[in-house]
Amino acid sequence: MFEELSNKFDKVFSFIRGKGKVTEANIDEFLREVRRVLLDADVNYKVVKDFIQDVKNNVLSQNVFTSINPAQLIINTINSQLIKLMGEKRTDIHFSNNIPSVIMVVGLQGSGKTTFAAKLANYLRSKGRSPAMAACDVYRPAAIEQLISLGKQVNIPVYSDDSKDPLKIAQNASDYCRQNFKDTLIVDTAGRLAIDEEMMREVETLKAELNPTEILFVVDAMTGQDAVNTAKEFHNRLDYDGIILTKLDGDTRGGAALSIRAVVTKPIKFVGIGEKLDAIEPFYPDRMAGRIMGHGDLTSLVEKAAEILPQELDEKKLKKLEEKLNKNKFDFNDFLDQLQQIKKMGPLSQILSMIPGADKMLKGREVDEKPMKKVEAVITSMTFKERENPNILNGSRRRRIAAGSGTTIQDVNRVIKQFHEMQRMIKQMKKGKMNNFLKNFNIPNI
Amino acid sequence: MGFFDKLKQGLQKTHDNIFNKVNKLVYAKSEVDDDFLEQLEEILLGSDVGVQTTEILIENLKKRVKTDKYEYSNELNTLLKDELKKVFSEGNGQKTQVFKITKKPHVVMIVGVNGVGKTTSIGKLAHNYKNEGYSVMIAAADTFRAAANEQLETWAQRSGAEIIQLQQGSDPSAVVYNAINSAVANNHDVVIIDTAGRLHTKVNLMEELKKIKRVVQKILPEAPHETLLVIDATTGQNGLNQAKEFSKYIGLTGLILTKLDGTAKGGIVFRISNELKIPVKFIGVGEQINDLQVFDKESFVKALLED
Numbered sequence: 001m002f003e004e005l006s007n008k009f010d011k012v013f014s015f016i017r018g019k020g021k022v023t024e025a026n027i028d029e030f031l032r033e034v035r036r037v038l039l040d041a042d043v044n045y046k047v048v049k050d051f052i053q054d055v056k057n058n059v060l061s062q063n064v065f066t067s068i069n070p071a072q073l074i075i076n077t078i079n080s081q082l083i084k085l086m087g088e089k090r091t092d093i094h095f096s097n098n099i100p101s102v103i104m105v106v107g108l109q110g111s112g113k114t115t116f117a118a119k120l121a122n123y124l125r126s127k128g129r130s131p132a133m134a135a136c137d138v139y140r141p142a143a144i145e146q147l148i149s150l151g152k153q154v155n156i157p158v159y160s161d162d163s164k165d166p167l168k169i170a171q172n173a174s175d176y177c178r179q180n181f182k183d184t185l186i187v188d189t190a191g192r193l194a195i196d197e198e199m200m201r202e203v204e205t206l207k208a209e210l211n212p213t214e215i216l217f218v219v220d221a222m223t224g225q226d227a228v229n230t231a232k233e234f235h236n237r238l239d240y241d242g243i244i245l246t247k248l249d250g251d252t253r254g255g256a257a258l259s260i261r262a263v264v265t266k267p268i269k270f271v272g273i274g275e276k277l278d279a280i281e282p283f284y285p286d287r288m289a290g291r292i293m294g295h296g297d298l299t300s301l302v303e304k305a306a307e308i309l310p311q312e313l314d315e316k317k318l319k320k321l322e323e324k325l326n327k328n329k330f331d332f333n334d335f336l337d338q339l340q341q342i343k344k345m346g347p348l349s350q351i352l353s354m355i356p357g358a359d360k361m362l363k364g365r366e367v368d369e370k371p372m373k374k375v376e377a378v379i380t381s382m383t384f385k386e387r388e389n390p391n392i393l394n395g396s397r398r399r400r401i402a403a404g405s406g407t408t409i410q411d412v413n414r415v416i417k418q419f420h421e422m423q424r425m426i427k428q429m430k431k432g433k434m435n436n437f438l439k440n441f442n443i444p445n446i
Numbered sequence: 447m448g449f450f451d452k453l454k455q456g457l458q459k460t461h462d463n464i465f466n467k468v469n470k471l472v473y474a475k476s477e478v479d480d481d482f483l484e485q486l487e488e489i490l491l492g493s494d495v496g497v498q499t500t501e502i503l504i505e506n507l508k509k510r511v512k513t514d515k516y517e518y519s520n521e522l523n524t525l526l527k528d529e530l531k532k533v534f535s536e537g538n539g540q541k542t543q544v545f546k547i548t549k550k551p552h553v554v555m556i557v558g559v560n561g562v563g564k565t566t567s568i569g570k571l572a573h574n575y576k577n578e579g580y581s582v583m584i585a586a587a588d589t590f591r592a593a594a595n596e597q598l599e600t601w602a603q604r605s606g607a608e609i610i611q612l613q614q615g616s617d618p619s620a621v622v623y624n625a626i627n628s629a630v631a632n633n634h635d636v637v638i639i640d641t642a643g644r645l646h647t648k649v650n651l652m653e654e655l656k657k658i659k660r661v662v663q664k665i666l667p668e669a670p671h672e673t674l675l676v677i678d679a680t681t682g683q684n685g686l687n688q689a690k691e692f693s694k695y696i697g698l699t700g701l702i703l704t705k706l707d708g709t710a711k712g713g714i715v716f717r718i719s720n721e722l723k724i725p726v727k728f729i730g731v732g733e734q735i736n737d738l739q740v741f742d743k744e745s746f747v748k749a750l751l752e753d
Contacts, residue, residue, distance in 0.1 A: 036497050039491060039496075039497045040496070040497055040683055041683070042494075042682030042683050042684070044492075045488055045491040045492055108680075108708075109561075109563075109705075110560070110561030110562060110563060110678060110705075111561060112560065112561055140597070141596065141597040141600035141601065142593040142594075142595075142596035142597035142599075142600065143593075143597075145592070145593035145596045146591070146592045146593035146594075146597075147592075148593075149592035149593050149614075150592050153592070192733075195708065195709070220561060220678075220680070222559070222678075222681055222682060222684045222685075223680050223681065223682055224494035224680060224681055224682025224683065224685075224710070224713075224714065225491070225492050225493065225494050225682065225710075225713075226494070226679075226680045226708070226709055226710035226711075227680070227682075229709045229710075230680075230708075230709075247559070247560060247561075247645065249645060249647070250559070250645040250646065250647050250684065250687075251646075251647045251684065251687055252682070252684040252687075253683075253684070255682070256682065275560075275590075
C-alpha cells in the first residue's frame with residue numbers, strides 16, 4: 001500500500017537530509033518535488049495546492065532556518081499534515097438499537113460495492129454481529145446472482161426477489177431480518193457508469209424509507225482526479241457516513257483517499273486489500289500516513305504477530321530459542337520453525353509491506369512465495385541429524401536432499417549458504433548491529 | 447479560514463467540461479502568458495493527463511508559440527488541439543482498420559483490472575462485429591468472479607453472439623481451448639475472449655493470462671490478433687502501470703477507454719499514448735449496446751475542445 005509514494009518521498013527526503021541548513025529557495029524546490037509526488041499519486045490538484053501552501057506556512061512559522069535539523073522538521077510537518085488530511089482518528093461503524101441496523105452500500109459501477117458488501121458481512125459476523133444482505137441492484141445483469149453467490153461463499157443469507165423494485169426488496173429483507181434474528185442488514189444498491197439523476201433519486205428514496213444507520217460510499221483506490229467530483233455529488237445527495245477504499249492491494253498510490261477525505265470530511269472506514277472475502281481491513285489514518293512516509297507500519301505487524309503467537313509460540317519454545325541463540329546453536333530446525341511462523345502470519349508481501357524500508361526493496365512488485373516453499377522442501381528432506389548438525393552435509397548428502405526435495409544441488413547449496421548467512425547475522429545481532437542485520441536481509445533471495 | 451474550509455471552497459465550483467474551460471480561457475486571453483499556462487496546467491492535471499505529460503505539452507506549446515508566433519486566441523486554440531493530437535501515436539483509428547479481419551477466426555482478447563467494464567465492452571464489441579456482418583463467438587474465460595457467466599450470457603443474447611462457457615471455478619484456459627476449437631470447426635469469423643479482472647501486480651494471475659495466450663497459440667499460432675486493455679476513464683495515474691504490466695506479460699495492441707459518459711475525461715490515455723505508444727481503439731460512451739465507438743483522435747480532441 002502506498003509503497004511508491006513512500007519511495008518517492010524517500011528520494012526527496014534524502015535530498016533535503018543532505019543539507020544542514022535550508023533556505024526558502026531550498027524549501028520551495030523541495031515542495032515542488034512533493035507536489036509532483038502527490039500529483040503523481042492522483043491527489044486532486046486543488047488539494048495538492050492547498051496542502052503545499054499549508055505545509056510551507058507551517059514550516060516557516062516554526063523557525064525552520066535556524067532549526068538544527070530542518071529536514072526532520074519539514075518531514076514531521078508533512079507527516080502531521082498528511083494525518084490531518086486523512087482524518088486523525090479511526091472511526092468505526094455504528095449500529096442502532098433497532099433491529100436490524102441497516103447499512104447501505106453506495107457507489108459507482110465497478111467500484112467494488114457488491115464484493116465489499118459480502119466482505120463487510122463476513123467481517124461483522126467475526127465481530128459478533130448476525131448479518132444478512134439485500135440484493136437491490138436490479139439493473140446490472142447478474143448483479144443479484146453475484147451477491148447470492150458471494151453470500152453462499154461466506155455462508156451469510158442474501159435476500160432478493162423478482163420484484164425489480166429495490167425499495168420493496170430492501171423492506172422485505174428488513175422483515176426477513178426481524179423474523180430470522182438477523183441484527184444487521186447490508187443493502188447492496190445499484191451503481192451507474194457515472195452519476196445520473198435516476199440512480200441518485202433511487203438511493204435517496206432508499207435512504208428516506210429505510211432510515212439506515214450507516215451509508216458507506218465505496219470508491220476505487222485507482223480513481224484519478226474525478227474521485228472528488230463523484231464523492232462530492234454523493235455527499236450532497238446522501239450525506240453518507242463513511243468512505244470505503246477498494247483495490248488498495250495493487251500498486252496504486254491511492255491519492256484519491258486523501259482528496260476525498262479532505263473534500264467531504266467524512267472518515268475512511270475500511271480498505272479492501274484483495275480478492276478473497278476476508279481481505280478487508282479497518283482504516284487507520286496515522287498508520288497510513290506512516291506508510292506514505294516510508295516508516296512502515298510496525299503497529300499492524302505486531303498486532304498480526306500477536307494474533308498468531310499465543311497459540312503457536314509458547315514460553316518454553318521462546319526460551320529454548322533464546323538459549324540456542326545465545327549459545328550460537330541456531331540450527332535448521334529453528335530455521336524451519338521461523339519459516340513456518342512467518343507463513344502463518346499471512347502472505348509474505350503483506351507482512352513485508354509493514355516492515356519499514358522493505359517496501360523500497362519490493363517496489364510494488366509481488367513477492368514470490370515459491371522460493372520459501374523450496375527452502376522448506378529442502379530442509380524437510382534432511383535427516384534430523386543433518387538439521388541439528390549442518391556441518392555434516394557433504395556432497396553425497398546434498399545430492400540425496402536435492403533428489404528428495406525435487407530441487408537441484410544448486411538449490412540445496414543456496415539454502416545452506418543462506419542458513420550460514422543467517423547464523424552470521426544472528427551473531428551480529430547479538431553484538432547489537434541491528435543495522436547490518438537489516439542490510440543483509442535480502443528478500444528476493446529467501 | 448481553516449485548511450478544510452479553504453479546500454471546500456476551492457472545490458465548490460462545478461467541474462464542467464474541462465476542455466470547455468480551455469476554450470473559454472483561450473478566448474479570454476489574447477496572448478500566451480504565465481497566467482494562461484498556469485490555468486492550462488491545472489486543466490490538464492485535473493483531467494488526469496498527469497504531471498509529466500502536462501509538462502511536456504506545455505513545453506511544446508511554449509516552443510511552438512515562440513517559433514510560430516501564434517499570439518491570438520483562435521490561433522492558440524488550433525495550436526493546442528494540434529499539440530494534443532500529436533500525443534496520440536499513429537494507428538489510432540480508422541473504422542476499416544479496426545474491423546479488418548485477415549484470417550478466420552479472428553481472435554480478440556480482452557484484459558483489464560477489476561471493475562473497468564470488460565464484460566460490458568465485450569457485449570458491445572460483439573454487437574459491433576455482428577453489425578459488420580461477422581459471426582461472433584464469445585469465450586467466457588472469467589471463471590473467477592461470481593455470476594460473471596450470467597452477466598456475459600445476457601450480453602451475448604443482446605448481441606446475438608454465441609457463447610462458450612464452463613462452470614465457475616474451472617480453468618479459463620480450458621474454456622478458451624474449447625471456444626477456439628469450436629470456432630474453427632464451425633467456421634466462425636470472430637472469437638472474443640473475456641478474461642477475469644485482475645490487478646496487474648498479481649504475478650500468479652498475470653501468469654494465468656500468459657497461459658491463456660499460449661493455449662490460444664497452440665491452435666492458432668498467429669493469434670490473438672488483438673489484445674485490448676480496458677481502461678476506465680476515471681482511472682488516475684495508475685493506468686500507466688496497468689498498461690505497462692499487461693503489455694509486459696502478454697503484449698497489447700490497443701486500449702478500450704470506458705465510462706467516458708461521466709465527468710471523467712480519461713486524460714490518462716494521453717500519458718499512455720505518449721509514453722507507451724499504445725493506441726486507443728474504442729471508447730465506451732454509455733450503457734447501451736451501441737455505445738461503443740471507434741476511437742478517432744480528430745473527433746476526440748475536437749469534441750473535448752468544442753463541446
